C-alpha cells in the first residue's frame with residue numbers, strides 16, 4: 001500500500017469534508033504519518049487431554065468387555081464407551097502400590113499431561129465443522145492390563161482357617177472374589193473455545209483517536225477464515241502474511257489453538273495530519289482513514305472528535321466490496337466478475353446521481369480490482385457517469401457460476417437496503433437477477 005502525499009491528502013479532505021476544509025489550514029510542515037490499524041476477530045479451539053487411571057478387581061464379564069474394547073490393532077489409543085469407564089468406577093478398587101507404581105509412572109511419562117497425544121490417532125466428534133465440546137474417552141492401550149489376581153491366581157477363592165482351626169474356602173479378599181485385576185488407563189479430550197476481537201496498531205496509537213473509532217468502520221462481518229487446523233486427520237497452517245505480525249498479541253489473549261484457529265482481520269491505514277483552526281489558530285490533529293477505499297476524515301478535537309464521510313451508504317458498501325474482491329476466493333471467473341461489477345455500479349446509479357466524492361472513491365476502488373485489466377477498469381469507471389442503468393445488457397444477468405450470481409444478488413439486496421428505502425429501479429434489477437437465477 002502506497003503512502004499518501006500531502007497533495008492527495010489535501011484533495012481528500014477537500015472532497016470529503018468541504019465544510020471543515022474551509023475552516024481550517026492544513027499544516028504542511030508537519031509530516032503525514034501512517035499508522036496501520038488492524039481489526040481482528042479470532043476464534044480458537046484448544047484440546048487438552050485429561051488423563052485418568054482406574055485399577056479394579058473385575059469379574060470375567062468386565063475383563064472380557066475391556067479386552068474386546070482394546071481390540072487387536074496397533075493403534076496406541078482406542079475410543080471406548082463412557083459405560084466402560086463407569087463399570088470400572090463401580091468395581092472394587094484394587095490397591096497394591098508395588099504392583100502398579102511402575103505402570104503409573106510410565107503412564108505419566110507417556111501422556112506427559114496429554115502433550116504427547118498425536119491427534120492423528122483420534123477420531124474427535126465434530127459438530128458443524130467445529131470440534132464438539134463433548135468427546136469420548138480413549139484408552140491408552142499400552143497401559144491397560146488384565147491380570148489374574150496374584151493372591152488367588154484367578155481362582156476367586158482362597159483357603160482360610162477359622163478361629164476354631166477349621167479350613168474353609170472363602171472369596172479371595174484381594175479381588176473380592178472377582179478373580180481378575182484390571183487397569184484402565186484413559187484420557188478424555190477436553191475442548192475449550194476462545195473468542196476475542198481487538199484492534200491493534202503496531203506503530204503505536206494516535207492520541208485522541210480511540211480504537212473504537214476503527215471498530216465503527218467495520219460494517220461488514222464476513223466469516224473468519226480458518227488458518228490453522230490440527231484434528232482428526234486434518235493438518236494445515238496457512239496464516240495470511242499480513243496477519244502474522246499480530247498473531248503473538250492475539251494469542252496472548254486466546255492462547256494458541258492446537259486444534260483450530262480462525263481469524264477475520266482487516267487492515268485500515270490511517271494517516272495523521274496537522275491543521276490549525278482559522279479562527280483560533282490552535283494546532284490540532286486529524287486522521288484520514290482508509291484513503292484508497294472509502295475515506296473517512298476524523299478531526300480530533302477537545303472531546304468533540306468527529307467522523308466525516310459524505311458518501312451515501314450504497315456507494316460506501318460498493319466501494320468496500322470492490323476493495324475486498326481481490327481477497328475473496330469467490331468470483332474467480334473473469335466474465336462473472338465483470339457482470340458483478342457492472343451490476344454493482346448499476347445499483348449505485350439506480351438510487352440517484354453519483355456525487356463527485358462517491359465517483360472518486362468508486363474509481364479508486366475499481367482501479368484496485370487487480371483481476372481487471374486497466375482497459376477494463378477504465379470501461380467500468382466510465383459507467384459511473386450514467387444517470388440510469390441503461391448500460392446494462394441481458395448478458396449482464398447471465399452468470400457462468402450460480403454461486404457468483406447468488407453472491408451478487410445478496411450484495412445487491414444489502415446495498416439496496418442500506419439507504420433505508422429500496423428504489424424502484426433497484427428492485428427491478430434485483431427481481432431481474434432473481435429470475436435469471438431461478439431459470
Ligand SMILES: [Zn+2]
Pocket residue numbers: 149150151152153154155156157172173174175176177178179
Ligand atoms: Zn483373588
